[in-house]
Amino acid sequence: MIPEFGQFALVLALTLSLIQAALPLAGAHYGRSDWMALARPAAAGQFVFVTFAFAILAYAFFTDDFSVRFVAANSHSQLPVAYKFTAIWGGHEGSMLFWLLMLALWTFAVAWGSASQPLELSSRVLGVLGIVSAGILSFTLFTSNPFDRLQPAPFDGNDLNPLLQDPGMLMHPPTLYPGYVGMSVPFAFAVAALLSGRMDKEWARWMRPWTVAAWIFLTVGITLGSWWAYYELGWGGWWFWDAVENASFMPWLMATALIHSLAVTERRGIFKSWTVLLAISAFSLSLLGTFLTRSGVLISVHAFASDPARGAFILMLIALFSGGAFVLYAWRARLMVAEGGFKLLSREAFLLSNNILLVVATGAILLGTLYPLFLRNLDLGEISVGRPYFDFVFSMLMLPLAWLLGVGMHAAWKKVPAEALRRRLMWPAAIAVAFGVTLPWLLFGRASVLTMVGVVTGFWVVASALLDPLARLKRGAKGVGLTRGHWGMVLAHLGVGFFIVGATVTTAYNVETDRAVSPGDRWETAGFEIVFRGTRPVEGPNYVADEGEFELYRGGELLTVLHPQRRQYRVQTAPMTEAGIHASMHRDIFVALGDPLGGGAWAVRVRVKPFIRFVWLGTLVMAFGGLLAATDRRYRQRAKAPAAGLVPASSAREA
């Protein structure tokens, strides 16, 4: 009986979402404040019911209720408790419920945080979120009900895919989904602006922290996904340009463009229709990601059970949400009037080029991801687009972006004299070239031109980002302090610099060796001495494994002992590798067991990956910068302000 309560809660949530979609929007149109006032309670009620449904599904997992089809397909009585919980989003139906939970959370947060906004605006925003919610709820209930029963119930479950039985997987969806789903909030703001025709600096200021918040989750989620792939897929790569990785990366690129475009709209009252377009596109790409993973149109590691009926439903939702928004845009965008102009050499111009490069990069990735599909459609033959295309196109677009970034950070709004920029940036440029050219040689004794270009670019961004804080330090307490928003920008860009250095160095200097070893063997690789002590069988809760023991020496001193495993799960029998990784800031040593070769000998893979941590450190620093920017005083004060329109102008000049 209990699972049916979950289903019933979803039906109630759907009813509430329909109320939340219809009445506040109509109320805002006809000026009926009693209708508009329904938006917030409806959002709160929806949150309660969706949370309840989620809790019911979690309960079914914890009590091993295999009469529920979804539980039987994704769990097992011997599955560790933590993974019983993560199994909720390990399959299609449960992950849709998780999607809904995130949407309800965002909606609730917006309802709660919009107390100081004009009722008309918040009603429209919540109304649009209600439409989105109604769409996704119907999708879940009608095509992917997680509470479906099995008759008769199987004795035990099918177990969770071993790839997903991992701490990284525990965290990856809970950070990625809020990011994906959070793109619905800027989307709702954009549509609300199109509906009302009101789109000014204040609107941009309300929308911006929500956008940054969703972007932070996306950033962290993608980082965790990359980290998970690194040690769990077991061949030491950190990005595969897999269709579904791309599906999460495209909204990220769009959201990044949106944050920068919003900066211009908030400060200068221009780029308005562009901002709206980006907000709609970012959410559309999120939906596209959902479509690609669940429709079977593309084949990928992340693909859930594919089903054309589900795909068709999501496609209709995309047509409804994005199509509706774009039609509205075509009709209303001409109403947006720019409130000022700018010169070719100005912060606006740099942010514009940032936007163009990011959008072109998104387009290139979209094209690469969907190219096979297009050709198949047009009967032009069959082709696959691989890593070389993505690597090349993406880096060719991101290098100029990084160069411009270093300059743009120091350009003033409206107009900046070239001479001032040159004076300011001479030193960072010189330092970047000096470090970028010499460091690879000093550390690794060899460097290609491309490697040096990459490292110089990374250092250029770092040096340029540090310019403001250093100037502040030099002025001492006398100068004007940097606001939190400005610190956020500095950190986020510092993260970009770290990422570029990390990605370049780890790609250029990773050492890969494979060999067959017997217990007692001792060999050298990349300046390390490794001793293989043999393997022993170990038993996990739902798997058996061979665990190797490897001693790692450097200069005769024991550095660490690594214990990589090769696991055999009991129910789904695919062998899995758990790599042994000795991680440090400047280099990872990665040891994985291959096949047993008989007589205690094993095939062993060793990877030495310098600077790989900088890839993830960089993106995490970006996310932290975002956190600072989203919590800047001007957004917090606004929340406390008694009425709308009384927004204190910030004294800083940050973007």
Place this chain on the structure above:
Amino acid sequence: MWRYFIPVALLFVLAGFFWRGLYMDPGAITSPLIGKPAPAFSLPSVRDPGVLVSSEDLAGEVALVNVWGTWCVECRHEHAFLLEIEKSGVPIYGLNVRDDRASAVDWLERLGDPYVDSAFDEDGKVAIDWGVYGAPETFLIGRDGTILHKHISPLTPTVWREDFLPLIEKECGALPCPRAGEG
């Protein structure tokens, strides 16, 4: 102004493609090569550049040609099942596409090698001859060297049972299949 309609127009073109894509089962795309002789090739082996793997090796056998690469995440999922097929006595030839040799060898060492041998198609030229759409893809080659069937996406026990086994049994009765000269 017409330019404001560009986004919605783009969206619907894209949606049109998706709509068609949805009802094209990727596994069911018929290759124009089915029923025709498998394109000839001769490539170095992944494990030993000195050894050649060629279409001659397949002659007279009912065999699978499986397209794979270490960059292909789905191939990893498929791998365990390929090892089972190998045990059942159907020879599998690998076509390793756009890969680097060290990673490919490493993959085989680590996950097990279901292949009689794998051809190393570094620039993907042979894959183009074979009309390869992505990886993994599996071709079933008959004893007379014609392509009997092509499957796109990972092989699963269901696909194997329903699409491949009937064709193999028609070709040679029970497994393991005798070579053309022997039976």
